[in-house]
Amino acid sequence: MRGFWRALKRNRLALIGGVVVVILVGIAVLAPRLAAWDPNRPDVNRILEPPSRAHLFGTDALGRDVLSRMLYGSRVSLAVGFVSVGIAVLLGTVLGAAAGYHGGLVDAAIMRGVDLMLVFPRFFLLLAVLAFLTPSIWTIMAVIGLTGWMGVARLVRAEFLALKEREFVIWSQSIGAGGLRIVWRHILPNAMAPVLVAMTLGIPAAILTESGLSFLGLGVRPPHATWGNILNEGRDAIEIAWWLSVYPGLAILVTVLSYNLLGEGIRDALDPRLRQGAGRIATRG
């Protein structure tokens, strides 16, 4: 573990990413204190005002303060990122563990399920599901989580396949430890490294997906501010209000970039062997 921190500290980019992530979490938690304006209060006298000292990032078509809306929007991004990745990791770990530990028919069934889910272009599947649900932040989280577990399942399965042949596992089996106990106490803790990496890289991917959905108008609904739906308003005002498009997108870019830098740093620090890009394909798109 000490080696891990040392390796992580040496990676300057990862460190910067980590610091920005901490700052972003701080901003999300403190949003009500930081926001100078009520994010949902319209003001007919201040419609689409360019950035000024009173409104640093300008105002939107209803005269609401863009910066305040973005501060509150960071809460949505963060919550969606963490919760949906939590769901995906939980599901992926359970299924991957079952497949890897049991092998045989269970493994075959689960992995064909993974193959099947991966055949669907994710955005099409997301839209199809969302069409039949009432859009809210909770359905968005659930849907992003439920369509994003396959990469984790593959990673965990691979770890389990390797670990279950190791001496310490066979030893516990020989003294009669139950399957669940072996999985929970002995294998899982040793399989968590790639999961941690997949999680760190999964959060920005979920944030991108959520903002994409909100941008299309199928994500978190207005008047709830999210970076995606501010951008959606930006599209409508593209010829007159650049500030509506530029700032929220920049916020997404910085957030996703920081998480990615941190995630890659953690990966390199945990295990240089993982550098081959295990989590990448699973997290994008």
Next chain:
Amino acid sequence: MLGYALRRLLLALPLLVGITFISFVVIHLAPGEPTEMQDGGDLSTRSDKQMRERLREEYGLDKPLPVQYWNWLTRLSRLDFGKSFGPDARPVLEKIGQRLPVTLLLNVVEMLIIIVLAVPIGVLSATRQYSTFDKVTTVFVFVGFATPDFWLALLLMMLFGVQLGWLPISGLRSLNWEYLPFLRQQWDFLSHLILPIGVATFGGLAGFSRYMRQSMLEVVRQDYVQTARAKGLAEGVVIGKHALRNALLPIVTILGLSLPGLVGGSVIIESIFAIPGMGQLMVQAVFERDYPVIMGNLVVVSTLTLLANLVADVTYGLVDPRIRVGRRRGR
């Protein structure tokens, strides 16, 4: 080889059934019925009770789910995707058929541009690891991964469309297209494609040049590359002939695997640039709760992805004999 191809095909068949099953489940296990959805919410038109009954009858929504699924499957096997709930009530297949070529065109062109650019970028940054070029591309890769494509699209629309007025920002053709001379027509069409394809290529390029670099780095360390050098071949031949060919192998698979991502990306690109493709059709169908179109879209898009994966798999087996033999003993 034929045996290998057949095995891959047989493995794909259950997935095809799975696709129809998931598509069916997605729609039917959702709370409420599609016919109720028709008048719920602020997005769709109200339909009266009679209309609802008619739909219920037409789509057999009152029958048990397995029966519905079976009926739907048999109709699918005859390529009957039902009729759209929209006011035009056109057959779903016709609607999709009209949109599919546009999306395919965009994705194929994107893919070609990505390959043409990513391979040299990846090779150069791998053969000059830690050089300035390598560092610049690494930065580009990270920024490319983190840039939301819809944001990039908005920025480019503002710059080239609104500020400079150089490029059109919506649709595939100008309103006066019919009255333009032939060459101007071609340019008009092309100029409509530049921004959407540019945006879609940007994100994909980052990923592919990264993979190419990774793959190249691995191959360069192999013994046969050392051997080639040792027998005195020019570095250009070593890299271009011996290393590159092998480094390209995994890229074939990655191309196949990343296809769903690219196609999925066209949902956003098409709706921003108002391009009449599958993605835009899907978004419209979702807003109108046009459920035959949604289901048809889902089935068609995922089946195409499955086919593309199959082609990638078989191609891989064709260019790399190790795969054909190695995979025979279970995975």
